[in-house]
Amino acid sequence: MVFGRKFRLQTDHAPLLRIFGSKKGIPVYTANRLQRWALTLLMYDFTIEYVATEKFGHVDVLSRLINQHVRLDEDYVIASISLEDDVRLVAFDSFRFEVQQSTENDPVLSKVVQYIHQGWPSKQTVASNPELQQFYNRRESLTTVQGCALFGERLVIPSRLRKRCLDQLHTGHPGIGRMKAIARSYVYWPAIDAEVEKAVKACTQCALAAKTSPRVAPVPWPKPQRAWERVHVDYAGPLDGDCFLLVVDSFTKWPEIVQTSHITTTATIKILRSLFARMGMPELLVSDIGTQFTSAMFGKFCSMNGIEHTTTAPFHPQSNGQAERFVDTFKRGIKKIREGEGPIQEALDLFLLKYRSTPNPAVVGGVSPSEAMFGRRIRTNLELLRPPTDRQQAEQEEDQQKPRSFNKKDPVYVKVYNRNSWSWVPGTIVEQIGGVMYNVRTEKRRLVRSHVNQLRKRLPSAESFEETSGLPSNPLPLDVLLSAWNSPSTSVLPSSATFSPCVSSIDDSVHITTTIIGSC
Known part of the structure; x- marks a missing residue:
């Protein structure tokens, strides 16, 4: 009986050191009885050491007393027989006579x-x-x-x-x-x-029947150096019976989405031709192996416009990840916007406006696609949240320009349009409306509203200058006119002088003037 858990075990049998003292566990080929002993000793914290038989007399004293008796190592014999029996059970079930001959x-x-x-x-x-x-x-x-x-x-x-x-x-x-x-x-x-x-x-x-091999680390596309250098295209849909051609620029992430009811090669080329007319020809076009992209007609279209066309592996959308990822973003965005079953075109316009104006962390500098593509932000209704601009600076800029202006009753020439032609017509400024608009009355008493760019100054003619140069601006009474000639109002005029009243229609009023010599 062992009292306590920690003790030191001494033995004169060296193989027990490897069986009971091994830190790697019990060997599988150890005899069953030794394995049971080892399992029992696992509950204790002990150390084992070897002591030679000559120095181990206090334990082996009884056996030393029988010097004339031939002793047998019972432990060894029993263990050997037990091992032989255990091995034979396995051996007889595992090999045949052929194994013995082959050995x-x-x-x-x-x-x-x-x-x-x-x-x-x-x-x-x-x-x-x-x-x-x-x-x-x-x-x-x-x-x-x-x-x-x-x-x-x-x-x-x-x-x-x-x-x-x-x-x-x-x-x-x-x-x-x-x-x-x-x-x-x-x-x-x-x-x-x-x-x-x-x-x-x-x-x-x-x-x-094997599983798919482990995926290799994805190899990214080379980073483009400028906008519209490499574009990715793919079709999405159908949604409400129509498909959508998606084009994404890999540098600026600028998207273009065109709704179409046909996805043939002809329809695809027509859409891309219109798009490239606005944005220019890309250097590289990446698409999947759809028939509309692999046809001879599409290849000819790319070669004639100097576009290098690259297709991805079939059933491997990761190769065209730029377009495939945007297809998923587009479908989710349209689904959320059209929660109330609104028009799909309205939802598409709203999606593009928000996506193009939202800062994108994948873009260089973290700016929005519009800033990366055009160098400016596109204006949205969120600009109303910003404070107004400095009005004084705007007024100073307007003062520096000094646009043409006219005063009331200034003689001018005004453009009068008649069908597909126009002509200059004399007129007079009636009033100014706003900063650059004027109401003008022509000689034919027609009131015309014109822009300042449709007016030019008019100098009075010689005849009108002679008629109006000696007359006051307002009509005078007859006695004032007579006093100008040093004549009393009751004096008798010379017989050679005759008076003829002349009626002049000026500004819708009638004034009576007197001509001293001659007639009206």
Whole structure:
């Protein structure tokens, strides 16, 4: 009985140091009784050390008293018999007479069996044979039963029968891991793991039903250096019976979406031709292997416009990830915008406006696609949240320009349009409306509203200058006119002077003037 958990165990049997003192666990080939002892000792914290028999008399005192008695090492004999029985049960179920004959005829295993019985030579002797050297490294675990070699409880298979053994182990087509586990429980030969892997990989049925190989690390597209250098195209839909051609610039992430009811080569070329007329021809066009992109007509269209066309692998959308990812973004965005079943064109316009004006972290500098493409932000209704601009600066700029202006009653020429022609017509400014608009009355008493760019200054003619140069701006009474001639209002005028009233219509009023000499 042992009191306490920590103690020191002394023994004069050196092999027990490897059985009970090993830090790697209990060897699988250890006898059952020794395994039970080792499991019992696992509950204790102990150290084991070897003591020579000559110095171990206090324990071995009783046996030393019988000096004349021939003692047998019962522990060794019982353990050997128990091991032999255990191994025989496995051996008889695992091998046949053919295995025994093949072992005798095998040049390597025949030497192994001989060395197990007669003792192993030095390491230098077996170094020339790599297979024999592997058995030498495991010599302490090798035994023989009825002419067959055993590695622990596993039967060592001769080289002639290894192919048949692999076929038997592969019954049911287990994978590499499961087949190795089965083999390690029953058979052994050098490099058995490598041959199991080779056998499974060479099996046609296993190869046809195998899983997809692990994906390699994705290789990104080369980074473009400028806008519209490489564009990715793909079709999305159908949505409400129509498809959508999506074009995305890889540098600025600027999207273009065109709704179409046909996805033929002709329709695709028509859409791209219109788009390239606005944005220019790209250097590289990336698409999938759709028939509209792989046709001879589309190839001719690209070659005539100097566009390099690249197609991706079939059923591998990751190769065209720029377009495929935007297809998913487009579908989700349209679905959320059209929650109330609104018009799809309205939802498409709103989606493009928001996407183009939203900063994108994938764009250089984290700016929006519109800034990367055009160098400016496109204006949205969110600009109303910004404070107004400086009005004084705007007024100063307007003052510097000094646009033409006219005053009321200024004589001008005004453009009067008649069908597809126009002509200059004399007129007079009636009033100013706003900053650059004027109401003008022509000679034909027609009121015309004109822009300042449709007016030009008019100088009075010579006849009108002579008629109006000597007259005051307002009509005067008759006695004032007579006083200008130093004549009283009741004086008698010379007989040669005659008076003739002349009626002049000016500004819708009638004024009576007197002509001294001549007639009106």
